[in-house]
Amino acid sequence: MFRSFGLQCLTGICALSLASSVFATETTSSTGERSDVIPPLDTFKTMADDLKPEGWISFQNLADKQVVSFAPLMSLRCRLKEIRYSVDSKDLDESFPVPKCNREYPFHVEPQGLERPYDIEYRVDTVQALAVQLSWDDGSKSKIAYYEPCPAVGTAPCAYLVGSRE
Template sequence: MMGSLRFWRTGVSACAMVVVSGTAGAQEKSQVPPQALYQTMLDASRQSGWVQFRDFDGAQWIYFTALQTLHCRLMEIRYSINSKALDKRFELVECNPQNPMALPPGAGPETIALKLPAATAQTIAVQVVWEDGSESAVAVYEPCMDVGEQSCAWPVE
């Protein structure tokens, strides 16, 4: 089986496509970028927040959207509320290698967010485990103050 890796850049994002040719001439296409690109994206978003807090409609929402876009190269997302125990897991959506950073059609809010009673989370600790078993550093965030219903997270550590 022969294969090639092709990279291209559009604007500020980069993509990769692996094309593998079988003996019968059939092609399997995958547009899943390499793990190194996902790690760069994660590192770049650490300061602005791997998660975001939002007070909305009498509840506190914690959005995992930025991490969920990395789902094709992640094994799990670990988190904990008001501690560093990392004792909870945020479920990853299924990977579609043809559209690796997108959520599946019909994905609801539960695929990107936790809904908690108002003012429940003072902090959230987050860590990702990559598909190769390596772990990111632990990031800890708290809600931003005086932002109304906007989503925002402030790094604590």
């Protein structure tokens, strides 16, 4: 039922590379400087809809930590205004920082390295569910998506979509 996270990433990278080459056009200003155009918002919304069943976020247990990762959403950051979320409630009372857009490579996601800026850590089995809503740069918002950790979640990242609503 769930594809491995590695396969998801590889598929996503291929799709993003194709989308980037198809939608990102290059123009030159009168000074000769390159200015790239970010693809239309509808492209990002479609990508978010396609990513939603597999998880806008993922859960993972590493040693004595439960890691909630927002990395799957980072390829959308050039059109994201805000990522609202809540732990074990529907309040959307938290905000995850959206990294700066790289206009030259709008879908590129920098590796996390040791700092893991796309993750939030909790004690193991602390988070039972997470509600997530995306706010776009035009002011529109996605439906709220509700995720739970996959049954017997371990070191492989995964999430289980349990529903969504306006």
